[in-house]
Amino acid sequence: MLKIQEIRELIKLIDKSSINEFKFENDGAKIVLKKNNLTVASYQQEESQDQPVVQQAAPAPQVQAAAPAKAEPEAKQETPKAEDDASLHKIVSPMVGTFYASPSPDADVFVKPGDQISKDSIVCIIEAMKLFNEIESEVNGEIVKVLVDNGQLVEYGQPLFLVKAE
Incomplete structure (x- = not known):
């Protein structure tokens, strides 16, 4: 295995x-x-x-049906800010799984817009195959936007956060 x-x-x-x-x-x-x-x-x-x-x-059509519905509104919101997004660092999902913004349902989120993060700071958890993987930042900076919702399925390479890198 x-x-x-x-x-x-x-x-x-x-x-x-x-x-x-x-x-x-x-x-x-x-x-x-x-x-x-x-x-x-x-x-x-x-x-x-x-x-x-x-x-x-069976699972594939559900993922295909759900992903575009959530991705389109976000893409429309980000289009006017295309120039701003080019200067921002994207923290992307390294795997397919479920995005969790906090370590447990009753705990505070790891990061929110406006928070300062450093390299290797934990920004979220992605659950894949019953394993909870802590996702770390690759850069120092400030969280500008969280691009996914808590509990949302994410794809490999999907942007999760926009960071204004220092």
């Missing part, structure tokens, strides 16, 4: 290559990575060698 870091590295390598689809099977585990499609990554663990699990087809 692949570790989350190995899957991240695969995603980065495939993103930089001209490969559009990558499939890997090992010991009953299967991973499929696709580019140029809303279905970015899927992972499934088979119950047994004789009974393959076919769950990829």
Whole structure:
């Protein structure tokens, strides 16, 4: 079974290559990575060698239907500020998963607009395959805008925050 870091590295390598689809099977585990499609990554663990699990087809349309509806209004809001956005650093999602703005439902958010952050500050958590991954800032600066909602599904490479870098 692949570790989350190995899957991240695969995603980065495939993103930089001209490969559009990558499939890997090992010991009953299967991973499929696709580019140029809303279905970015899927992972499934088979119950047994004789009974393959076919769950990829059902979740994909839900992701495809939900993502454009939320992305379009944000894109329309950001279009007038295109010149400003060019100077801002984007903190992007390193994986597909669920975005969480705070460490627990009753805790304060990690960051909000106006907060000063330093390099390696934790800005959010992304849950992928029941693992909670802390996402750190790559730059020092000020949070200008949070681009996603708490509990929202995010894609690999999707901008999460706009930061005015120092």
